[in-house]
Amino acid sequence: xxxxxxxxxxxxxxxxxxxxxxxxxxxxxxxxxxxxxxxxxxxxxxxxxxxxxxxxxxxxxxxxxxxxxxxxxxxxxxxxxxxxxxxxxxxxxxxxxxxxxxxxxxxxxxx
Amino acid sequence: xxxxxxxxxxxxxxxxxxxxxxxxxxxxxxxxxxxxxxxxxxxxxxxxxxxxxxxxxxxxxxxxxxxxxxxxxxxxxxxxxxxxxxxxxxxxxxxxxxxxxxxxxxxxxxx
DNA sequence: TGCTCGTTTGCGTCATTGTGCAAGTATACG
DNA sequence: CGTATACTTGCACAATGACGCAAACGAGCA
Numbered sequence: 001x002x003x004x005x006x007x008x009x010x011x012x013x014x015x016x017x018x019x020x021x022x023x024x025x026x027x028x029x030x031x032x033x034x035x036x037x038x039x040x041x042x043x044x045x046x047x048x049x050x051x052x053x054x055x056x057x058x059x060x061x062x063x064x065x066x067x068x069x070x071x072x073x074x075x076x077x078x079x080x081x082x083x084x085x086x087x088x089x090x091x092x093x094x095x096x097x098x099x100x101x102x103x104x105x106x107x108x109x110x111x
Numbered sequence: 112x113x114x115x116x117x118x119x120x121x122x123x124x125x126x127x128x129x130x131x132x133x134x135x136x137x138x139x140x141x142x143x144x145x146x147x148x149x150x151x152x153x154x155x156x157x158x159x160x161x162x163x164x165x166x167x168x169x170x171x172x173x174x175x176x177x178x179x180x181x182x183x184x185x186x187x188x189x190x191x192x193x194x195x196x197x198x199x200x201x202x203x204x205x206x207x208x209x210x211x212x213x214x215x216x217x218x219x220x221x222x
Numbered sequence: 223t224g225c226t227c228g229t230t231t232g233c234g235t236c237a238t239t240g241t242g243c244a245a246g247t248a249t250a251c252g
Numbered sequence: 253c254g255t256a257t258a259c260t261t262g263c264a265c266a267a268t269g270a271c272g273c274a275a276a277c278g279a280g281c282a
Contacts, residue, residue: 014146019139026134027240035125038216046259056242061260063240080249080258088217092210099206105149106199138270157229167272172230174270191228191279 013101021094024070029053030063034072034086043076043083124212132205135181140164141174145183145197154187154194 025031036052037044050060064084067073072091073084136142147163148155161171175195178184183202184195 013150014143017136017142017146019137019142022133022135023137025128026130026137028130029240031128031130032125035128038213039124041216047257055240057258058243058260059241061258065260077249077259080256082259086213086217088213092214095206095210095213099203099210102149102197102199102206103203105152106197140270158227166270168228169230169273170271172228176230188229188279191226193229 013105016094016098016101018070020070021072024067024072027063029055029059030067033060033063034067037073037084038086043085045081045083047081049084124216127205127209127212129181131181132183135178135183138174140166140170141178144171144174145178148184148195149197149199154196156192156194158192160195 025034032052033049036049046057046061046064049064050057053060053063064073064075068075068084072087074087076083076085136145143163144160147160157168157172157175160175161168164171164174175184175186179186179195182205183198185198187194187196
């Protein structure tokens with residue numbers, strides 16, 4: 001009798017990991033944008049964020065939209081500008097939940 | 112005076128987030144493979160893992176190689192078969208480190 | 223040595239994605 | 253109104269990635 005039927009049953013492990021979330025972080029420019037935004041500790045406009053990316057402003061705008069749609073950023077318009085900020089709670093919670101689920105499946109050897 | 116110069120300085124925040132790591136998790140089939148492997152709690156062969164993916168065996172092999180190259184899986188040959196297992200420590204550590212770094216940049220509102 | 227099984231790799235195809243440019247939208251200001 | 257500023261979206265194109273099939277590779281076995 002194998003261990004297959006005795007698999008751990010974390011709360012919806014599979015659904016915990018959304019491709020869109022990770023796809024958003026699979027591009028160097030998007031990571032740079034997120035890091036820049038996190039390090040600034042305050043909402044930043046698109047033009048401001050363009051400083052960390054050697055690409056066209058329209059590309060930055062699109063990258064930010066991807067991060068926003070994936071739930072990593074939040075967008076808020078103030079006047080003519082749109083300020084993006086990091087969805088800290090969501091990111092931290094998501095990462096920790098996955099870490100916990102993985103750990104629950106591989107409890108031994110936690111050296 | 113802005114907060115820009117007072118950005119948090121987590122240990123190599125930018126390098127903490129590797130595109131390759133997240134790119135590996137950006138595909139549904141690869142996530143399915145990882146989840147299946149984690150739930151089984153033991154090394155599985157390529158043919159075995161093919162059960163959770165409706166794609167050709169060669170595609171599964173390639174997906175596993177991507178996960179291995181990203182440091183998410185480990186491969187070990189035993190006879191004719193190759194057994195893949197989850198690199199739990201590495202995954203858990205990576206996710207928690209990123210979570211900590213993000214949290215450090217957004218300390219307030221940690222409701 | 224041949225043969226088989228399990229896995230990987232080469233190749234062609236098709237879909238997706240990142241990019242720049244140009245045009246469009248939204249808001250403020252005169 | 254019209255204009256300027258900030259951003260988004262349409263379009264075309266190049267690069268990347270997922271996929272299946274067939275061939276190659278590697279380990280065991282007769």
